[in-house]
Amino acid sequence: MKKKRAYSCGLEASLAIIGGKWKCLILWGIGQDARRFGELKRVVAGISEKMLIQELKEMELDGIVKRKDFHEIPPRVEYSLTPFGTELREVLQPLCEWGTKHMKRIGNLPTQKDVA
Amino acid sequence: MKKKRAYSCGLEASLAIIGGKWKCLILWGIGQDARRFGELKRVVAGISEKMLIQELKEMELDGIVKRKDFHEIPPRVEYSLTPFGTELREVLQPLCEWGTKHMKRIGNLPTQKDVA
């Protein structure tokens, strides 16, 4: 018998899936076509290898990412979105557009460090 | 001359504003009407006072929340969304709906602890 978590609103449930620093960006980075590990590393700016695989694993468990191993040497692995992941990516679209629209303003905001 | 940050995509900019564990939920909790501090504490399930004020301050600096102090005693303070914040809240709507739609599935997902 598994423990089930209860969420007080849909947003909380969504954040259980894509919360954290990297998952959104990875999800976005994968996009509609499959991507190789090294490719993702380049496209998700600033992520470390450790974080990338760690998050990818969790996302696979959560059913938003599918991992395909070609069993070749040198290794070749492709990550792609499941239908569940694709749906999630779509609802992030508006948030992404909002960010693009206000990018300048956001970039000029004071940091906590500036304040302290 | 302020240092400006550059974001490689809109999503990264958005996350600079509502990243972290609580900001999304606070933003959502404030909603279209103003809310008092204590009210927010109740509506944002599980947040501590410390986190709540800390995040509210940052959100105020970021221009998504407005704080109104009535200078009464006992103290009375109301938090509401600025137009900027309201816009942001709107783009979170789809994400919230997605979470509601898949809440059952998400609640049954294995945790990292289950796996370890």
Next chain:
DNA sequence: CCCATCACTTACCAAAAGGTAGGTACTTGT
């Protein structure tokens, strides 16, 4: 007179997140 209420503030501490730097296995190119 004392207690509760409200919106905080502060100090302290534990846990989680995340970075660095190394290593692995196997093959192809020089």
Next chain:
DNA sequence: ACAAGTACCTACCTTTTGGTAAGTGATGGG
């Protein structure tokens, strides 16, 4: 023989995050 490239894995360590518990100041109610 050796370096490079691929997709990882591991240990160690620092930084960030966040929780708990206490206190503040002014006032109204019992």
